[in-house]
Amino acid sequence: MEMERPGGLSAIGNTPVVRLAQLAGDCCAEVWVKMEAANPTGSYKDRMALAMIEAAEADGRLRPGQLVVEYTGGSTGSSLAFVCAVKGYPLRIVSSDAFADEKIRTMRAFGAEVELIQSPEGITPGLIPSMMRRAAEIAEQTGAFATDQFNNADMVDGYRRLGEELLEQLPGPPPVSAFCGYVGTAGCFLGVSRALAAGLPGLHRVVVEPAESAVLSGRPPGTHHIEGGGTGQRPPQLWPADYDEVIAVPEADAFRTARLAARGEGIFSGPSTGANLAAALEIARRLGPGHRVVTIQVDSGLKYLTGQLYS
């Protein structure tokens, strides 16, 4: 039996899974999407925020009432702000105006103190490193517990359950042939692909990144607008043995696919989900009927209403 948690924390996980009805035609493999916008802050990051905090509580790295600090594009920050609010930890966030205003407002709504680094041109290769440096400085000055998501192994564990849920939920046949996921920290990709591969030997694991900053494809880092990934660096916990292929999705394709999914499928999401769906459809066309591709709706389109995506 799962542990009972206080307040909204008990609403994390157990999200639905749906099959694309329009975008994947008859000549394609089936495409199934795990609907993670159903989590309390509208993002799969609720799972990892809870995992990072509970693991640090369990081994004493985080003491009652201690300050927590994190650098974040705002999704992890919104989830951490939610978890820290319920559990009574003050939270300081380092983020940027390159990310959705909705996320900055969400962090503040849960009571976090948010500091912004200006980057009006978008997600540049230097942005995440400068946010990381500032968060480390705050931890050093204040003695805060730094969740340090890029280097935190607990957050990968937080996604294992997501993969297990998929194994339990998906009706068979056909079995899942491929899984794809857009990577920032790569926590979700690693946690889910490991859980899926344990039940599905031979699973084809595909990492998704922005074509404009396709470092995993061996290209130079660059500026783009697919929030949550394409940081200009290899995610420190992701090794070549962890994946079988990389698909680089141009941001225009990610944005277009997110809009098509909203209007054609009722799957209302952000740009990184658009990238996931664009990659999943490419794999589905290649595999053809009799196969199944799984990907993830990262978060809700409500987080992106004031930006370019739906304007």
Ligand SMILES: Cc1ncc(COP(=O)(O)O)c(C=O)c1O
């Ligand atoms: C909107 C969005 N999409 C995708 C990702 C990538 O997830 P992960 O860090 O698990 O690789 C993130 C992570 O911050 C995100 O915020």
